[in-house]
Amino acid sequence: MAKKKQPELDEDGVEKVAKKPQDKSKIVMMIGVVLIIVSLIFSMISLITIMGISKALRGEEEAAELEENGPPQISVNDIEPFIFSEKFIFIYNDTGNTDKVHNVVVEIGVGILATEKDAAKVLETMTTRETILRDGIETLMKSKSYEDFASAESTDALKNEILLYLQSRLESESIVDVYFNNLLTSSK
Incomplete structure:
Protein backbone atom coordinates (compact mmCIF):
# COMPACT_ATOMS: atom_id res chain seq x y z
CA MET A 1 0.00 0.00 0.00
CA ALA A 2 0.95 3.47 -0.72
CA LYS A 3 1.73 5.66 2.10
CA LYS A 4 -0.45 8.71 2.56
CA LYS A 5 1.39 11.90 2.82
CA GLN A 6 0.89 13.50 6.17
CA PRO A 7 -0.34 17.06 6.02
CA GLU A 8 2.11 19.63 7.22
CA LEU A 9 1.12 21.44 10.39
CA ASP A 10 2.12 24.88 11.50
CA GLU A 11 3.18 25.83 15.00
CA ASP A 12 -0.41 25.83 16.27
CA GLY A 13 -1.07 22.44 14.88
CA VAL A 14 -3.23 23.73 12.04
CA GLU A 15 -2.79 22.17 8.66
CA LYS A 16 -0.83 24.36 6.27
CA VAL A 17 -2.42 25.01 2.93
CA ALA A 18 -0.01 24.91 0.06
CA LYS A 19 0.00 28.14 -1.96
CA LYS A 20 -0.45 27.75 -5.65
CA PRO A 21 2.05 29.59 -7.77
CA GLN A 22 0.36 32.57 -9.50
CA ASP A 23 -0.29 32.27 -13.16
CA LYS A 24 2.26 34.59 -14.85
CA SER A 25 0.17 34.86 -18.01
CA LYS A 26 -2.60 36.69 -16.10
CA ILE A 27 -0.13 39.22 -14.75
CA VAL A 28 1.36 39.79 -18.20
CA MET A 29 -2.13 40.22 -19.64
CA MET A 30 -3.11 42.77 -16.94
CA ILE A 31 0.10 44.74 -17.56
CA GLY A 32 -0.67 44.71 -21.29
CA VAL A 33 -4.21 46.03 -20.73
CA VAL A 34 -2.89 48.84 -18.49
CA LEU A 35 -0.29 49.80 -21.10
CA ILE A 36 -2.94 49.87 -23.84
CA ILE A 50 -2.71 68.79 -32.41
CA MET A 51 -6.28 69.77 -33.32
CA GLY A 52 -6.01 72.89 -31.14
CA ILE A 53 -2.72 73.91 -32.67
CA SER A 54 -4.07 73.26 -36.17
CA LYS A 55 -7.18 75.33 -35.48
CA ALA A 56 -5.08 78.19 -34.11
CA LEU A 57 -2.85 78.11 -37.19
CA ARG A 58 -5.85 78.12 -39.52
CA GLY A 59 -7.27 81.09 -37.61
CA GLU A 60 -4.01 82.98 -38.02
CA GLU A 61 -3.94 82.14 -41.73
CA GLU A 62 -7.53 83.32 -42.18
CA ALA A 63 -6.80 86.54 -40.27
CA ALA A 64 -3.71 87.18 -42.41
CA GLU A 65 -5.71 86.49 -45.58
CA LEU A 66 -8.50 88.81 -44.42
CA GLU A 67 -5.96 91.52 -43.65
CA GLU A 68 -4.29 91.04 -47.02
CA ASN A 69 -7.41 90.78 -49.18
CA GLY A 70 -9.93 92.71 -47.07
CA PRO A 71 -13.34 91.37 -46.15
CA PRO A 72 -14.84 88.78 -48.48
CA GLN A 73 -16.76 90.39 -51.31
CA ILE A 74 -20.45 89.62 -51.58
CA SER A 75 -22.00 89.50 -55.00
CA VAL A 76 -24.60 92.16 -55.68
CA ASN A 77 -26.87 89.38 -56.88
CA ASP A 78 -26.81 87.85 -53.38
CA ILE A 79 -28.05 91.04 -51.70
CA GLU A 80 -31.73 91.73 -51.24
CA PRO A 81 -32.27 95.48 -50.78
CA PHE A 82 -34.64 97.04 -48.29
CA ILE A 83 -35.25 100.78 -48.47
CA PHE A 84 -37.14 102.62 -45.75
CA SER A 85 -40.34 104.01 -47.26
CA GLU A 86 -39.66 107.60 -46.19
CA LYS A 87 -36.51 109.66 -46.11
CA PHE A 88 -34.93 110.46 -42.77
CA ILE A 89 -34.67 114.12 -41.81
CA PHE A 90 -32.19 115.10 -39.10
CA ILE A 91 -31.83 118.64 -37.77
CA TYR A 92 -28.70 119.60 -35.85
CA ASN A 93 -27.99 122.90 -34.10
CA ASP A 94 -24.54 124.31 -34.66
CA THR A 95 -22.54 123.91 -31.47
CA GLY A 96 -20.56 127.13 -32.05
CA ASN A 97 -23.38 129.31 -33.41
CA THR A 98 -26.82 128.89 -31.82
CA ASP A 99 -28.51 130.68 -34.74
CA LYS A 100 -27.17 128.24 -37.31
CA VAL A 101 -29.08 125.04 -38.08
CA HIS A 102 -27.91 122.11 -40.21
CA ASN A 103 -30.31 119.81 -42.01
CA VAL A 104 -29.58 116.32 -43.26
CA VAL A 105 -32.00 114.45 -45.50
CA VAL A 106 -31.09 110.90 -46.40
CA GLU A 107 -32.71 107.80 -47.81
CA ILE A 108 -31.42 104.75 -45.90
CA GLY A 109 -31.20 101.35 -47.53
CA VAL A 110 -30.25 98.03 -46.01
CA GLY A 111 -28.57 95.09 -47.72
CA ILE A 112 -29.78 91.66 -46.64
CA LEU A 113 -27.76 88.62 -47.68
CA ALA A 114 -30.31 86.54 -49.58
CA THR A 115 -28.27 83.34 -49.22
CA GLU A 116 -28.78 83.32 -45.44
CA LYS A 117 -31.54 81.05 -44.18
CA GLU A 153 -14.89 108.07 -42.78
CA SER A 154 -17.44 109.56 -40.38
CA THR A 155 -20.32 108.63 -42.70
CA ASP A 156 -19.01 105.06 -42.85
CA ALA A 157 -18.91 105.01 -39.04
CA LEU A 158 -22.58 106.10 -38.94
CA LYS A 159 -23.52 103.36 -41.41
CA ASN A 160 -21.69 100.81 -39.28
CA GLU A 161 -23.52 101.95 -36.14
CA ILE A 162 -26.87 101.60 -37.90
CA LEU A 163 -25.80 98.18 -39.21
CA LEU A 164 -24.89 96.98 -35.69
CA TYR A 165 -28.16 98.39 -34.32
CA LEU A 166 -30.24 96.54 -36.93
CA GLN A 167 -28.28 93.29 -36.52
CA SER A 168 -28.79 93.32 -32.76
CA ARG A 169 -32.42 94.45 -32.92
CA LEU A 170 -33.36 91.78 -35.46
CA GLU A 171 -30.91 89.23 -34.00
CA SER A 172 -29.56 88.40 -37.43
CA GLU A 173 -26.22 88.46 -39.21
CA SER A 174 -27.97 88.39 -42.59
CA ILE A 175 -28.02 92.21 -42.59
CA VAL A 176 -24.69 92.96 -44.24
CA ASP A 177 -24.71 96.61 -45.24
CA VAL A 178 -26.35 100.00 -44.83
CA TYR A 179 -26.56 102.50 -47.68
CA PHE A 180 -27.09 106.25 -47.69
CA ASN A 181 -28.86 107.24 -50.89
CA ASN A 182 -29.58 110.85 -51.91
CA LEU A 183 -27.72 112.33 -48.95
CA LEU A 184 -28.47 116.04 -48.85
CA THR A 185 -27.09 118.51 -46.32
CA SER A 186 -27.88 122.18 -45.88
CA SER A 187 -27.21 124.91 -43.37
CA LYS A 188 -29.29 127.97 -42.49
Whole structure:
Protein backbone atom coordinates (compact mmCIF):
# COMPACT_ATOMS: atom_id res chain seq x y z
CA MET A 1 0.00 0.00 0.00
CA ALA A 2 0.95 3.47 -0.72
CA LYS A 3 1.73 5.66 2.10
CA LYS A 4 -0.45 8.71 2.56
CA LYS A 5 1.39 11.90 2.82
CA GLN A 6 0.89 13.50 6.17
CA PRO A 7 -0.34 17.06 6.02
CA GLU A 8 2.11 19.63 7.22
CA LEU A 9 1.12 21.44 10.39
CA ASP A 10 2.12 24.88 11.50
CA GLU A 11 3.18 25.83 15.00
CA ASP A 12 -0.41 25.83 16.27
CA GLY A 13 -1.07 22.44 14.88
CA VAL A 14 -3.23 23.73 12.04
CA GLU A 15 -2.79 22.17 8.66
CA LYS A 16 -0.83 24.36 6.27
CA VAL A 17 -2.42 25.01 2.93
CA ALA A 18 -0.01 24.91 0.06
CA LYS A 19 0.00 28.14 -1.96
CA LYS A 20 -0.45 27.75 -5.65
CA PRO A 21 2.05 29.59 -7.77
CA GLN A 22 0.36 32.57 -9.50
CA ASP A 23 -0.29 32.27 -13.16
CA LYS A 24 2.26 34.59 -14.85
CA SER A 25 0.17 34.86 -18.01
CA LYS A 26 -2.60 36.69 -16.10
CA ILE A 27 -0.13 39.22 -14.75
CA VAL A 28 1.36 39.79 -18.20
CA MET A 29 -2.13 40.22 -19.64
CA MET A 30 -3.11 42.77 -16.94
CA ILE A 31 0.10 44.74 -17.56
CA GLY A 32 -0.67 44.71 -21.29
CA VAL A 33 -4.21 46.03 -20.73
CA VAL A 34 -2.89 48.84 -18.49
CA LEU A 35 -0.29 49.80 -21.10
CA ILE A 36 -2.94 49.87 -23.84
CA ILE A 37 -5.20 52.12 -21.73
CA VAL A 38 -2.31 54.48 -20.94
CA SER A 39 -1.30 54.66 -24.61
CA LEU A 40 -4.91 55.41 -25.62
CA ILE A 41 -5.07 58.24 -23.09
CA PHE A 42 -1.81 59.72 -24.39
CA SER A 43 -3.04 59.35 -27.98
CA MET A 44 -6.25 61.24 -27.18
CA ILE A 45 -4.33 64.03 -25.42
CA SER A 46 -1.97 64.30 -28.40
CA LEU A 47 -4.86 64.39 -30.87
CA ILE A 48 -6.65 67.13 -28.94
CA THR A 49 -3.44 69.17 -28.70
CA ILE A 50 -2.71 68.79 -32.41
CA MET A 51 -6.28 69.77 -33.32
CA GLY A 52 -6.01 72.89 -31.14
CA ILE A 53 -2.72 73.91 -32.67
CA SER A 54 -4.07 73.26 -36.17
CA LYS A 55 -7.18 75.33 -35.48
CA ALA A 56 -5.08 78.19 -34.11
CA LEU A 57 -2.85 78.11 -37.19
CA ARG A 58 -5.85 78.12 -39.52
CA GLY A 59 -7.27 81.09 -37.61
CA GLU A 60 -4.01 82.98 -38.02
CA GLU A 61 -3.94 82.14 -41.73
CA GLU A 62 -7.53 83.32 -42.18
CA ALA A 63 -6.80 86.54 -40.27
CA ALA A 64 -3.71 87.18 -42.41
CA GLU A 65 -5.71 86.49 -45.58
CA LEU A 66 -8.50 88.81 -44.42
CA GLU A 67 -5.96 91.52 -43.65
CA GLU A 68 -4.29 91.04 -47.02
CA ASN A 69 -7.41 90.78 -49.18
CA GLY A 70 -9.93 92.71 -47.07
CA PRO A 71 -13.34 91.37 -46.15
CA PRO A 72 -14.84 88.78 -48.48
CA GLN A 73 -16.76 90.39 -51.31
CA ILE A 74 -20.45 89.62 -51.58
CA SER A 75 -22.00 89.50 -55.00
CA VAL A 76 -24.60 92.16 -55.68
CA ASN A 77 -26.87 89.38 -56.88
CA ASP A 78 -26.81 87.85 -53.38
CA ILE A 79 -28.05 91.04 -51.70
CA GLU A 80 -31.73 91.73 -51.24
CA PRO A 81 -32.27 95.48 -50.78
CA PHE A 82 -34.64 97.04 -48.29
CA ILE A 83 -35.25 100.78 -48.47
CA PHE A 84 -37.14 102.62 -45.75
CA SER A 85 -40.34 104.01 -47.26
CA GLU A 86 -39.66 107.60 -46.19
CA LYS A 87 -36.51 109.66 -46.11
CA PHE A 88 -34.93 110.46 -42.77
CA ILE A 89 -34.67 114.12 -41.81
CA PHE A 90 -32.19 115.10 -39.10
CA ILE A 91 -31.83 118.64 -37.77
CA TYR A 92 -28.70 119.60 -35.85
CA ASN A 93 -27.99 122.90 -34.10
CA ASP A 94 -24.54 124.31 -34.66
CA THR A 95 -22.54 123.91 -31.47
CA GLY A 96 -20.56 127.13 -32.05
CA ASN A 97 -23.38 129.31 -33.41
CA THR A 98 -26.82 128.89 -31.82
CA ASP A 99 -28.51 130.68 -34.74
CA LYS A 100 -27.17 128.24 -37.31
CA VAL A 101 -29.08 125.04 -38.08
CA HIS A 102 -27.91 122.11 -40.21
CA ASN A 103 -30.31 119.81 -42.01
CA VAL A 104 -29.58 116.32 -43.26
CA VAL A 105 -32.00 114.45 -45.50
CA VAL A 106 -31.09 110.90 -46.40
CA GLU A 107 -32.71 107.80 -47.81
CA ILE A 108 -31.42 104.75 -45.90
CA GLY A 109 -31.20 101.35 -47.53
CA VAL A 110 -30.25 98.03 -46.01
CA GLY A 111 -28.57 95.09 -47.72
CA ILE A 112 -29.78 91.66 -46.64
CA LEU A 113 -27.76 88.62 -47.68
CA ALA A 114 -30.31 86.54 -49.58
CA THR A 115 -28.27 83.34 -49.22
CA GLU A 116 -28.78 83.32 -45.44
CA LYS A 117 -31.54 81.05 -44.18
CA ASP A 118 -33.32 83.80 -42.23
CA ALA A 119 -33.14 86.45 -44.99
CA ALA A 120 -36.83 86.22 -45.95
CA LYS A 121 -37.90 86.47 -42.32
CA VAL A 122 -35.65 89.49 -41.74
CA LEU A 123 -37.01 91.23 -44.82
CA GLU A 124 -40.58 90.56 -43.72
CA THR A 125 -39.84 91.78 -40.18
CA MET A 126 -38.23 94.96 -41.50
CA THR A 127 -41.31 95.61 -43.64
CA THR A 128 -43.85 95.00 -40.89
CA ARG A 129 -41.82 96.69 -38.12
CA GLU A 130 -40.45 99.58 -40.15
CA THR A 131 -41.79 102.29 -37.82
CA ILE A 132 -40.12 100.69 -34.79
CA LEU A 133 -36.81 100.39 -36.63
CA ARG A 134 -37.09 103.99 -37.92
CA ASP A 135 -37.59 105.23 -34.38
CA GLY A 136 -34.48 103.36 -33.20
CA ILE A 137 -32.38 104.80 -36.01
CA GLU A 138 -33.69 108.32 -35.35
CA THR A 139 -32.88 107.97 -31.65
CA LEU A 140 -29.38 106.78 -32.54
CA MET A 141 -28.86 109.69 -34.91
CA LYS A 142 -29.99 112.28 -32.34
CA SER A 143 -26.81 111.54 -30.39
CA LYS A 144 -24.75 112.50 -33.47
CA SER A 145 -23.83 115.85 -34.96
CA TYR A 146 -23.79 117.46 -38.37
CA GLU A 147 -20.03 116.90 -38.54
CA ASP A 148 -20.65 113.15 -38.57
CA PHE A 149 -21.90 113.59 -42.15
CA ALA A 150 -18.92 115.73 -43.20
CA SER A 151 -16.42 113.08 -44.32
CA ALA A 152 -16.50 109.63 -45.88
CA GLU A 153 -14.89 108.07 -42.78
CA SER A 154 -17.44 109.56 -40.38
CA THR A 155 -20.32 108.63 -42.70
CA ASP A 156 -19.01 105.06 -42.85
CA ALA A 157 -18.91 105.01 -39.04
CA LEU A 158 -22.58 106.10 -38.94
CA LYS A 159 -23.52 103.36 -41.41
CA ASN A 160 -21.69 100.81 -39.28
CA GLU A 161 -23.52 101.95 -36.14
CA ILE A 162 -26.87 101.60 -37.90
CA LEU A 163 -25.80 98.18 -39.21
CA LEU A 164 -24.89 96.98 -35.69
CA TYR A 165 -28.16 98.39 -34.32
CA LEU A 166 -30.24 96.54 -36.93
CA GLN A 167 -28.28 93.29 -36.52
CA SER A 168 -28.79 93.32 -32.76
CA ARG A 169 -32.42 94.45 -32.92
CA LEU A 170 -33.36 91.78 -35.46
CA GLU A 171 -30.91 89.23 -34.00
CA SER A 172 -29.56 88.40 -37.43
CA GLU A 173 -26.22 88.46 -39.21
CA SER A 174 -27.97 88.39 -42.59
CA ILE A 175 -28.02 92.21 -42.59
CA VAL A 176 -24.69 92.96 -44.24
CA ASP A 177 -24.71 96.61 -45.24
CA VAL A 178 -26.35 100.00 -44.83
CA TYR A 179 -26.56 102.50 -47.68
CA PHE A 180 -27.09 106.25 -47.69
CA ASN A 181 -28.86 107.24 -50.89
CA ASN A 182 -29.58 110.85 -51.91
CA LEU A 183 -27.72 112.33 -48.95
CA LEU A 184 -28.47 116.04 -48.85
CA THR A 185 -27.09 118.51 -46.32
CA SER A 186 -27.88 122.18 -45.88
CA SER A 187 -27.21 124.91 -43.37
CA LYS A 188 -29.29 127.97 -42.49
